[in-house]
Amino acid sequence: MLRIAVPNKGSLAETAADMLVEAGYVGRRDPRALSAVDPRNDVEFFYLRPRDIATYVGSGALDVGITGRDLLLDSGSTAKEIATLDFGDSTFRFAGPNGRFNTLADLEGIRVATSYPGLVGDFLATQGVKAELVRLDGAVESAVKLGVADAVADVVSTGSTLRAQNLEIFGPVILDSTAVLISAGNALPGIDTLHRRLQGVLVARQYVLVDYDLPVELVEAAAAITPGRESPTVSPLRDPAWVAVRAMVARTDTNHIMDELYGLGARAILVSSIHAARI
Ligand SMILES: Nc1ncnc2c1ncn2[C@@H]1O[C@H](COP(=O)(O)OP(=O)(O)OP(=O)(O)O)[C@@H](O)[C@H]1O
Ligand SMILES: O=P(O)(O)OC[C@H]1O[C@H](OP(=O)(O)OP(=O)(O)O)[C@H](O)[C@@H]1O
Ligand SMILES: [Mg+2]
DSSP states (O other): OEEEEEEOSSTTHHHHHHHHHHTTOOOOSSTTOSEEEEGGGTEEEEEEOHHHHHHHHHHTSSSEEEEEHHHHHHHTOOOEEEEEOSOSOEEEEEEEETTTOOSGGGGTTOEEEESOHHHHHHHHHHHTOOOEEEEOSSOTTHHHHTTSOSEEEEEESSSHHHHHTTEEEEEEEEEEEOEEEEEOSOOOHHHHHHHHHHHHHHHHHHEEEEEEEEEGGGHHHHHHHOOOSSOOEEEEOSSTTEEEEEEEEEGGGHHHHHHHHHHHTOEEEEEEEOOOOOO
16 A cells, blocks of 8 residues: 655645545545545555655655655655646745845855755755854744844745845745655555656646637648647548647647637637546
8 A cells, every 4th residue: 555645734735635636536534634545546645744744755654745845855855856746836045134135155154044954054055155054943034033043044935925024035046846746766556656647637737628620721830839748639520621620738828829729710719628637
C-alpha cells in the first residue's frame, strides 16, 4: 500500500485535497483524522504539517508527499522533487524598511528574521554573506517593527503583507517556489499512477477542448493557431469543402484563439471543459 503525505493545514492543504479527490482518491472524511485508507486505490493518506512532510518522505517512513519546494529545501531532507503541481506559487525574498537596503551585501552582520533558516542560511552561505538569522514561526514581517531583526526573508505572494509593514523587497530572488510532489527516490508503481493522475487533473484545469468547422483549404493555417498536444484532429464533414477540427488549448488563451479562428474563417467554434485526462 502506497503511503502518501498530504498537507493538513496552510496554503497548500485545500488545493492538494481537492486535486486528490478529482484524481479519484478518497477524501479526508473526518477533518480531524490523521490518516485515511483508500483500499480501492491501494493507498493510505497521512495528513501532516506541510513543513514536516519532507522529513517523513526523506526518512522513508512515507513513500511520497505533497509539499512546497521552499519547505523541502528548508528541511534539508534527502527527499527528491519528482513533479511540480502548478499551485501554491510564491517567491522567497529578502525585505527591509523602505529605502534601507539595496543589495545582498548590505546584509553582512545584520539580523535577518525568517521561518526558513535552512533555506536562507544555505543561500547566504553560497553568496558568501554572513548575517545573523533570527528564527521565528510566522508573522515574520512584524520582526523589524518590533525590533528583533533588521530585515526579513519570507514567502512573498502578492506583496501586500510587506507593504502593510512598510517593508520592500531587495536583493536577488532566493527561490521561486511551487507545490511539488516528492519521494525518497524509490520507483514504486503507485507513485507513477499518482503522478499521472495529478497531471491529468492539472491538464483538465488548465486546458479546454475547442471544436470548429473550417473550409478545407484553411487547415494548415488553423493548425498553426491550434496545434494541440500532438496534432489537431481533422475530420471530414458531409460537405467536402469543409472539415471539423478539434484540439486542446490553454484555458487562459481561449477567447484570443476563438477570435483568431473566426478571423481566419472558422465557424461554429465551440469550447468545452475537459473532465479528466491522461496525457
Ligand atoms: N500567500 C502565501 N502564503 C503562505 N504560503 C504560501 C503562499 N502562497 C504559497 N505558499 C506556500 O505554502 C507553503 C506554506 O505552507 P504553510 O503550512 O507554512 O502555510 P501557511 O499558509 O504559511 O500556513 P501557516 O502559516 O498557518 O502555517 C509554502 O510552500 C509556501 O511557499
Ligand atoms: O505576499 P502576500 O500575499 O502578502 O503573502 C505572503 C504572506 O503570507 C504568508 O503568511 P501567512 O498568512 O501564512 O502567515 P505566517 O507568516 O504566520 O505564516 C507569508 O509568510 C507571508 O507573510
Ligand atoms: Mg505561513
